[in-house]
Amino acid sequence: MEVALFKGIRQEILKELDQAQTHIRAAVAWFTNWDLFDKLCEQASAGKRVELIVIDDFINNGDWGLDFQRFIDLGGHLYYGDPHHPMHHKFCVVDDHTLFNGSYNWTYYAESKNVENTIKVKGNQPLIKQFIEEFDALREKLEKRDTAIKRDFNNLSLIDLFSVRNYLAFDLLSRGQQERSLKPVEVATRTLPKNSIIEQAYRRLTEEVIRKKTITNxxxxxxxxxxxxxxxxxxxxxxxxxxxxxxxxxxxxxxxxxxxxxxxxxxxxxxxxxxxxxxxxxxxxxxxxxxxxxxxxxxxxxxxxxxxxxxxxxxxxxxxxxxxxxxxxxx
CATH class of the missing domain: 2.60.34.10 (Substrate Binding Domain Of DNAk; Chain A, domain 1)
Incomplete structure (x- = not known):
């Protein structure tokens, strides 16, 4: 079975991750989404083998990003891709029988701003085996991390050849809008100063947050x-x-x-x-x-x-x- 997904990609991946029984392999260039991250941590904590390969850059390892150290501490296997040959994959294999592969990074930016696709494959074992072999070959060349990297935003170069600032800022903006939280949007305004879209979104969200109500006693x-x-x-x-x-x-x-x-x-x-x-x-x-x-x-x-x-x-x-x-x- 092969299904093309253009909407609801995160929800579909979450569903399969939740049903994982033994093994999860994920190779995603950029990873900032907390829902997907928390699910990987949950499965690692439950004793499943969870292996993750990401790029080491400010998008993944900025000091406002995911807590990859928690993932490691819970039993997750974290690898950073070769910096000389950047890994641009976005695929995940669950229990050796379910594959997700496409343009979709596991980020708020991909979900809220970009037009993305992912193909979900079940039962096509020859194809899935090829992705498993690719993942295992990548992993064998990399060092398993015991300590996650955290990069200070202040060290992000002003010379931004690959638009890291732009991606970071709009990823944080999308996260803040999705979670109705000002903190990520405040970081976005510092990441990409004087951007009118982000400034307007920050003002709108500030007005909404002021009207927030308590969720419990x-x-x-x-x-x-x-x-x-x-x-x-x-x-x-x-x-x-x-x-x-x-x-x-x-x-x-x-x-x-x-x-x-x-x-x-x-x-x-x-x-x-x-x-x-x-x-x-x-x-x-x-x-x-x-x-x-x-x-x-x-x-x-x-x-x-x-x-x-x-x-x-x-x-x-x-x-x-x-x-x-x-x-x-x-x-």
Whole structure:
């Protein structure tokens, strides 16, 4: 079976990667897509043999790119192509019986900007065997990496013969638009300054992000209605950001001098079923009867999903502040 794919290529590759039983071979010149990367990491972590060959350049190894070290640490086999003979392949073989081959790089740029194609092949073993042999021949000439390369954006040459800056900038723009995230688009504006398309997209996305809402409840572990270890919600799910809320928490024991401020996200009343974000200790409360002192706790969540938690001593006015950069807090 051979099928030509012109749309939905990423979804089709993801489906086959998800069904892999033993072995994945991928040789792709440029690789920036986190969905495909996370699937490779998942399969490597599950004990599948996952082999990946990519080019070593700023598109793949820039300091904003994929975490190839995580792939290695999870058991993935990473190889960088020969710099003197750049590998321009874009093919993947799954379990020796499914092949994807075409123009499609595993990037946001390829998916969102370019017109691409890939052919999916199943059952044509003579053809698939040729691609396996090509992959194995490439791999045998390369060194398996124990440490991934990370390249500093500031070292990207201003002499850009192969339009790396252009590709990087629009790949990051496409990623930011797809994920509704400002961070990749901010990097795109630095990668390709004064580009009117990117500047306009950044302004539009900024306006949209300002209207983002929280995706889950945010709060602290507390005694609620006499029950311990409950989630006291400081910022409810669905609140438009930026948002800020302060609540006064009183001590529950006589002469209590310490309060642990434990921050959680989730939808459950019982904190053990929610996800802990972090904690810190306020340890300078005066010795007083229960409920006669305490802390004011303020939650501030901005449009980029940055959460600031401030605990202020009700008696002294002293405060402690912790900032959490937690993904998937807003949408």
């Amino acid at each position: 945010l709060g602290v572990k507390a005694v609620v209605n006499g029950v311990q270890d409950r989630l006291f919600v400081q910022i409810p799910k669905g609140e438009q950001v930026p948002f800020e809320h302060t609540h006064y928490f009183r001590t529950v024991h006589d002469n209590q001098t310490k309060v642990s401020v434990e921050t959680y996200k989730g939808q459950y009343e019982d904190c053990k079923y929610n996800e802990k974000i972090g904690s810190f200790l306020v340890a300078d409360l005066p010795k007083k009867p229960a409920e006669q002192t305490g802390v004011h706790i303020t939650f501030s969540l901005d449009k980029d999903g940055i959460l600031k938690v401030v605990a202020t001593n009700a008696d002294t006015g002293g405060s402690m502040e912790v900032i959490y950069d937690v993904e998937a807090l807003v949408f």
